[in-house]
Amino acid sequence: MDFVLKPLPYAYDALEPHISAQTIETHYEKHHRGYVEKLEKMLAGEPLAGRSLEHLIREASGPVYDNAAQIWNHDLYWRSLCPAKDRSEKPKHGLLSVRIDGAFGSSEALSWRLAAAAEHLFGSGYVWLFWRPSVERLEVAGLPDADNPLRSGDVPLLCIDIWEHAYYLDRRNRRDQYTDAVIRNLLDWDAAEQRLRAAL
Ligand code: FE
Numbered sequence: 001m002d003f004v005l006k007p008l009p010y011a012y013d014a015l016e017p018h019i020s021a022q023t024i025e026t027h028y029e030k031h032h033r034g035y036v037e038k039l040e041k042m043l044a045g046e047p048l049a050g051r052s053l054e055h056l057i058r059e060a061s062g063p064v065y066d067n068a069a070q071i072w073n074h075d076l077y078w079r080s081l082c083p084a085k086d087r088s089e090k091p092k093h094g095l096l097s098v099r100i101d102g103a104f105g106s107s108e109a110l111s112w113r114l115a116a117a118a119e120h121l122f123g124s125g126y127v128w129l130f131w132r133p134s135v136e137r138l139e140v141a142g143l144p145d146a147d148n149p150l151r152s153g154d155v156p157l158l159c160i161d162i163w164e165h166a167y168y169l170d171r172r173n174r175r176d177q178y179t180d181a182v183i184r185n186l187l188d189w190d191a192a193e194q195r196l197r198a199a200l
Helices: 021-043 053-059 062-078 095-104 107-120 175-185 189-199
Strands: 125-132 137-144 155-161
Touching: 021 062, 053 062, 062 155, 095 107, 095 137, 095 189, 107 125, 107 137, 107 175, 125 189, 155 175, 155 189
Parallel strands: none
Antiparallel strands: 125 137, 125 155
């Protein structure tokens, strides 16, 4: 059973000035932890409690799906970001950069696509960069609520949480400022490259 709150891979203040320590602490300790506790409570004594989060995302529905997906999504979100000092500013030349150029034209064009997906997503959700094995291509999509590309057989490489709790303390209603700051300064391209390699 992996309904555990995985450790945050950096300190609360590691993503400043782009995301404040207060936002990270509240997001992780209240929201992410809350999904873990809700799912544990919901599945106590149930056969599904022994299944993986991935299984629940693919097979469950309603609140079990929502909470399982939210745990998985946050685990990936924390690992989609990294402190600016540790990060490659752009995808290094390699498998990911070749696939980005093939699908979008350039890493700059991918940044615009990610920002546009965030802008056009009505309400809460995530922006995803994922590998679609059926067409052997990278894709970008904004998906509502907890929805996750695993459900359609795709392989998530990066996600950006654009629920209000991800930015409201820092940016109030300016979702665009938050998504721009994340896309320009925090996305962990090396981690996305590793996930793509594992998927191929
Ligand atoms: Fe969140």
